[in-house]
Amino acid sequence: MATKGRGATHNQLSTRFNLPGREVEGDWQDWLAASDEDIPPLRTTVTEEAARTIITRNTSPDVGFDQSINAYRGCEHGCIYCFARPTHARLDLSPGLDFESRLFVKPEAAALLRKELCKPGYQVRTIAMGTNTDPYQPIEAQWRITRAIIEVLSEARHPLMITTKSDRVTRDLDLLAPMAALGLVAVGLSVTTLDPALARSLEPRAAHPEKRLAAITALSKAGVPVNACISPIIPAINDHEIEALVEAVVEAGACSVSNIPVRLPDEVAPLFRDWLAEHYPDRAGKVMAIIRSIRGGKDNDPRFGNRMGGEGPYADLIRARFDKARARHGITSRGAITLRKDLFVPPSDQMRLF
Numbered sequence: 001m002a003t004k005g006r007g008a009t010h011n012q013l014s015t016r017f018n019l020p021g022r023e024v025e026g027d028w029q030d031w032l033a034a035s036d037e038d039i040p041p042l043r044t045t046v047t048e049e050a051a052r053t054i055i056t057r058n059t060s061p062d063v064g065f066d067q068s069i070n071a072y073r074g075c076e077h078g079c080i081y082c083f084a085r086p087t088h089a090r091l092d093l094s095p096g097l098d099f100e101s102r103l104f105v106k107p108e109a110a111a112l113l114r115k116e117l118c119k120p121g122y123q124v125r126t127i128a129m130g131t132n133t134d135p136y137q138p139i140e141a142q143w144r145i146t147r148a149i150i151e152v153l154s155e156a157r158h159p160l161m162i163t164t165k166s167d168r169v170t171r172d173l174d175l176l177a178p179m180a181a182l183g184l185v186a187v188g189l190s191v192t193t194l195d196p197a198l199a200r201s202l203e204p205r206a207a208h209p210e211k212r213l214a215a216i217t218a219l220s221k222a223g224v225p226v227n228a229c230i231s232p233i234i235p236a237i238n239d240h241e242i243e244a245l246v247e248a249v250v251e252a253g254a255c256s257v258s259n260i261p262v263r264l265p266d267e268v269a270p271l272f273r274d275w276l277a278e279h280y281p282d283r284a285g286k287v288m289a290i291i292r293s294i295r296g297g298k299d300n301d302p303r304f305g306n307r308m309g310g311e312g313p314y315a316d317l318i319r320a321r322f323d324k325a326r327a328r329h330g331i332t333s334r335g336a337i338t339l340r341k342d343l344f345v346p347p348s349d350q351m352r353l354f
Contacts, residue, residue, distance in 0.1 A: 054112040068128040071145040073104035075133040077206040080275045086266040095267040110148035124344040130163030156347040159339035163188035165206040167215035180224040186337040190229040213252040220253025228254035232262035235290035246325035258335030261310045269299040
């Protein structure tokens with residue numbers, strides 16, 4: 001099937017929509033602030049997915065966790081560079097517009113989590129949320145699956161790391177603040193640019209940069225440690241903002257700052273090329289040439305040890321600039337926030353009541 005183009009196969013979806021569950025259509029625009037009303041409405045289809053388990057485990061040496069939960073498939077934020085887009089291609093859907101509008105939810109996620117945490121011999125390791133699609137994308141306002149998961153983890157005193165682009169995370173401060181007081185939670189807030197126009201182009205339905213900075217402040221004031229994820233760094237697009245971004249997130253209250261050069265796995269590369277051609281035709285060739293210079297001469301380098309940092313002079317320069325900017329503001333951490341694992345207690349197994 002065709003995968004090139006943001007809307008590829010979008011109109012062919014209905015004849016091949018064969019995952020278990022039921023479909024629900026809706027417009028999820030209540031989250032838009034007045035300043036965002038110029039965004040075209042996004043018509044979404046939401047399908048309930050009958051998952052059997054909810055914790056995903058990995059052995060990657062490139063990430064600081066080996067357990068994760070993704071309550072949603074697809075993401076309304078529509079970030080053109082999102083490395084998770086190819087997951088929709090595996091469902092015979094387009095990694096373009098379908099990824100943004102054909103969404104899947106796991107309404108039984110909290111119950112499945114409770115069941116897994118109650119298993120004899122469960123070993124406590126930090127659970128990460130937001131590793132594939134954003135746990136606070138707009139439909140979370142309706143479905144509240146992320147909140148239900150946090151409620152279980154809070155009850156179990158289980159360590160949790162959340163990564164998001166949304167200021168909606170502050171909605172759950174009543175749960176997160178008490179967990180933070182026990183050393184059980186940290187939030188990674190992604191801030192890609194301070195330029196609203198670039199943000200709207202790159203991440204059309206994610207929160208305005210000022211809202212993300214405000215969320216960092218609110219979380220920090222509530223005692224929740226925040227890592228500012230200044231990612232991705234895109235050559236000749238947002239790399240000139242590195243120093244300003246570090247200053248802004250630290251002033252907002254971030255206690256650590258991490259960064260990753262843009263990654264373009266599989267179907268993401270042609271989508272990103274199309275975006276460049278539309279928005280930056282004057283420098284598209286330059287951008288891709290630099291990306292290839294840090295990715296071993298290719299659009300993407302999936303090798304462990306290289307994919308998160310890249311290699312070559314440009315990658316070295318970016319690392320040096322971030323190190324210098326962190327040092328200028330007294331930040332020593334590149335994202336690692338240690339969470340406690342010794343407070344865990346299995347949650348009540350509510351299924352036994354039925």
